[in-house]
Amino acid sequence: MKPTAYPLLVLLLLLCGLAGNAPAQARQYTVSTLTGNLLLTPAHGERGSAWGKANCQGCHVLRLIHANAPLIRPVVQQRGYQTCGGCHGDNGTGQTRRCLVCHNNQDLPLHPLQTGTHRHDFATGKDRPLGDGDCLLCHVKSDMDGRFELTVDLTPFRDADGKPSPYVSQRDFCLRCHNQTHQPRGVRIQLRPQYGLNDPLVTIEDNYRYIDRHGDPAGGGGTYSGLRGSSGYRYGQSVECTDCHVMHGTRNSNLLLDDSRKGVSQLNPLLRSKPYRAIESTPGNYAQVCVLCHRMDDLSVEDAALDTGNGLSGVHDARSDCGECHVHGQGFGGGL
Numbered sequence: 001m002k003p004t005a006y007p008l009l010v011l012l013l014l015l016c017g018l019a020g021n022a023p024a025q026a027r028q029y030t031v032s033t034l035t036g037n038l039l040l041t042p043a044h045g046e047r048g049s050a051w052g053k054a055n056c057q058g059c060h061v062l063r064l065i066h067a068n069a070p071l072i073r074p075v076v077q078q079r080g081y082q083t084c085g086g087c088h089g090d091n092g093t094g095q096t097r098r099c100l101v102c103h104n105n106q107d108l109p110l111h112p113l114q115t116g117t118h119r120h121d122f123a124t125g126k127d128r129p130l131g132d133g134d135c136l137l138c139h140v141k142s143d144m145d146g147r148f149e150l151t152v153d154l155t156p157f158r159d160a161d162g163k164p165s166p167y168v169s170q171r172d173f174c175l176r177c178h179n180q181t182h183q184p185r186g187v188r189i190q191l192r193p194q195y196g197l198n199d200p201l202v203t204i205e206d207n208y209r210y211i212d213r214h215g216d217p218a219g220g221g222g223t224y225s226g227l228r229g230s231s232g233y234r235y236g237q238s239v240e241c242t243d244c245h246v247m248h249g250t251r252n253s254n255l256l257l258d259d260s261r262k263g264v265s266q267l268n269p270l271l272r273s274k275p276y277r278a279i280e281s282t283p284g285n286y287a288q289v290c291v292l293c294h295r296m297d298d299l300s301v302e303d304a305a306l307d308t309g310n311g312l313s314g315v316h317d318a319r320s321d322c323g324e325c326h327v328h329g330q331g332f333g334g335g336l
Contacts, residue, residue, distance in 0.1 A: 031088065031235035036143045036152045039089040056084045071146045075102045086132070087144055099135040113262050116249040124190045130248065138173075138247070157184045168304075171208065174241045200328040207329040212336050214239040219335070224316045226297035232266030233293050240265065244289065252280040257287050264292050277310045284321030289318040291315045 031038055037047060044050045062080060066073040076083050085097040101107075105114055117127050121134060140155040150167040155178040159165045177187050180202045191199045191313050200207060215217030220235025227233050245255045246262040257263040260276040271292075278288040287308040295314030296304040303318040325334030 036145075036149070037086045037141075038143050039141055040091045042092065044091060050091070054091070054093045054095060056081045063320075069144070072144050075107050079107070087142070096132060097136060099132045099139075100130070103135070108222055112248040113246075113259060114249040115260055116246075116251040118250050118253065118255055120247040120255060124192060129249060158182075170240045170242050171238070175205045175208065179204060198329065203240075203329055208238075210327055211331045214244075214336055223298075223301065224294075224296055226295050226314065228267070228271070228293055228295040228312075228314065230268040230271075231293060232268075252286070252289070253283070254277070256280070260292055276312060279309070281309055282321075284323045285319065286322045287315050287318040288312075291318075291320065 025299065033335040040051070042048050042051045045053075045059075062077065066076055072087075072227065079101055082098060082101055085091070086099045086102065090097055102291060103111060103114075114130075119127065119130050120138075121128050121130055122137070133154050136155075138155055139153060139236060143149075150170065154167060154170075154173045156164055157173070159176060159191060160179070160182045161303065162182075164280065177183055178189065178201055189199075189201050191197065191202065195201075197203075204211045208215035210333055216238050218236045218238050219225040225235075227235070233239070243263045244257060245263050246257045247255070248262075250256065250262065256278070257281075258278050260272045260274065260278060264272055276288075276292060278286075280286055281288065288310045291308045291310070291312040291314050295312075299305045301313070302316040303313075304316055305313055306318045308315065308318045327334075328336050330336065
């Protein structure tokens with residue numbers, strides 16, 4: 001064999017060796033929206049050589065990355081390398097993971113809708129803007145593929161038995177913090193003075209499972225019965241917490257939605273996306289919220305034919321404080 005052939009032979013052997021190892025490496029460590037894993041681990045880079053490095057541009061060319069992720073590629077191209085940590089973690093650097101650099105009212109105004117001053121800001125008795133850390137408490141490992149998946153896009157908190165069981169619903173996720181006996185380590189919900197020990201923030205687990213008509217008891221019927229037509233809601237069905245309560249911003253108290261696009265997931269898509277406003281017109285008057293799903297069968301009863309102010313009618317009282325009768329944990333009267 002001629003001497004000049006040896007380099008070619010060595011190159012072929014190396015390529016074969018790399019090709020043989022590639023599938024095993026891919027199975028062990030793949031960062032991709034296809035796998036549902038975006039967080040970097042100590043395996044990042046050749047034998048972990050990139051772990052702990054903060055200079056992403058040292059290896060990744062901005063104009064080439066995310067070719068197979070069209071949903072996020074435009075905003076990443078616009079905002080640059082400061083976006084990396086939000087999705088891929090801190091890569092062992094301890095640097096802040098930035099979520100709001102993309103998820104804001106300018107770059108991604110609908111993902112999610114963040115209008116309004118009241119938010120799930122983990123602050124009792126005051127309103128403050130959401131920060132990057134707030135996002136990560138609930139969404140520590142989202143894969144940004146445009147599909148909401150319980151086991152991927154929500155932080156995995158342990159259940160009442162201390163086990164890492166998968167979520168069966170969005171409300172299952174909410175109730176792993178909002179309860180009296182098994183809040184996650186580091187979570188301590190501060191009771192509001194006006195409620196004391198009966199604060200729905202912690203009693204909602206029992207309320208939802210045993211009392212509330214929007215919960216597992218799933219009420220229906222009666223004088224004021226009737227649901228809006230062409231809707232996915234039906235009597236005998238429990239309702240997700242986030243169908244009524246929004247996390248990222250609302251004008252209404254108690255985090256009740258102020259825009260049909262922010263909740264009511266089972267509503268007819270044409271109605272939901274119109275959108276309909278749902279403003280608390282006077283303190284405690286949530287008629288515009290309730291009327292999104294509720295439309296009484298008998299429109300001659302009380303205020304049933306009265307426009308609540310958003311173009312919809314169908315609730316029995318469009319002018320009063322709903323909370324006088326409809327309260328979480330109230331098993332008599334109107335309940336909730």
